[in-house]
Amino acid sequence: MAIEPPVVLIRGKDSFLVERFEGELHTHKGIIRLEELRDKNYGDEIATHLGVKYRIMPFKPADFFKHFKRGATPIMPKDIGAIIAYTGLSPDSLILDAGTGSGMLAAYLAYFNKYGEVITVEKRKDFAKIARRNFRLAKLKNIHQIVGDVKFVAEGFKREFDLIVLDMKDDAEFIPAAKRILKTSGYIAVYNPYFEATKRVYEAMVREGFKEIESFEILRTDLEFKRVGTRPVTRVWHTGFIVIGRNV
Numbered sequence: 001m002a003i004e005p006p007v008v009l010i011r012g013k014d015s016f017l018v019e020r021f022e023g024e025l026h027t028h029k030g031i032i033r034l035e036e037l038r039d040k041n042y043g044d045e046i047a048t049h050l051g052v053k054y055r056i057m058p059f060k061p062a063d064f065f066k067h068f069k070r071g072a073t074p075i076m077p078k079d080i081g082a083i084i085a086y087t088g089l090s091p092d093s094l095i096l097d098a099g100t101g102s103g104m105l106a107a108y109l110a111y112f113n114k115y116g117e118v119i120t121v122e123k124r125k126d127f128a129k130i131a132r133r134n135f136r137l138a139k140l141k142n143i144h145q146i147v148g149d150v151k152f153v154a155e156g157f158k159r160e161f162d163l164i165v166l167d168m169k170d171d172a173e174f175i176p177a178a179k180r181i182l183k184t185s186g187y188i189a190v191y192n193p194y195f196e197a198t199k200r201v202y203e204a205m206v207r208e209g210f211k212e213i214e215s216f217e218i219l220r221t222d223l224e225f226k227r228v229g230t231r232p233v234t235r236v237w238h239t240g241f242i243v244i245g246r247n248v
């Protein structure tokens with residue numbers, strides 16, 4: 001089967017995103033003429049002018065985090081995984097995501113929500129533009145982007161969302177509005193890097209009558225395997241806290 005862009009070229013831990021099969025890609029192991037990709041298949045190799053080979057792979061969701069352009073700091077896959085698992089996301093959901101940032105969370109949610117839709121709201125035009133580019137790269141068609149402040153945008157929404165995810169400032173203030181537009185049995189998941197803000201979100205959820213509220217952090221430990229032994233190499237453990245509540 002003929003391949004089409006985007007693809008990733010992988011060698012060991014190195015990987016390069018190729019968005020067009022034209023021009024040259026300069027790697028630290030030599031130059032790749034990208035026109036050559038037109039005659040290749042997935043799984044084939046392509047060589048630099050120094051003879052170093054890279055394997056050609058399709059661009060998959062696991063590549064989003066490495067290759068999406070970044071504006072605002074994106075949420076990490078470990079935290080996205082927890083949000084998906086603990087809210088029991090089903091693939092025909094209507095999801096509200098605020099703020100969009102780089103679009104990382106929105107993209108993963110859209111990918112696992114194949115028959116549903118993600119409405120993502122971002123107040124900064126420049127970040128929304130970066131996210132739009134990322135959604136195009138990932139060929140995700142079930143994301144609807146709105147540029148604006150979610151506090152005002154949400155006034156136009158009805159009670160219809162299966163899931164609301166918040167990764168933005170003033171998240172606690174938005175909890176009452178979120179409750180109003182969340183379906184019965186719908187979930188809210190809030191991501192925040194700070195203890196104080198997370199506590200405010202938790203308390204706001206209690207006040208609004210959310211049930212089964214859980215607040216936690218997911219820690220990832222990367223391992224380094226060496227001849228002398230194996231040890232953790234993660235330098236920064238903390239990313240953010242997640243608070244999840246159910247509209248019962």
Ligand SMILES: C[S@@+](CC[C@H](N)C(=O)[O-])C[C@H]1O[C@@H](n2cnc3c(N)ncnc32)[C@H](O)[C@@H]1O
Nearest residue numbers: 072074075099101102103104105123149150168
């Ligand atoms: C940390 S980033 C979100 C990252 C995003 N979850 C991702 O995975 O790429 C926070 C974003 O929220 C946006 N934001 C903050 N307050 C907002 C509001 N009231 N309405 C819409 N967007 C808002 C910021 O401009 C910023 O882009």
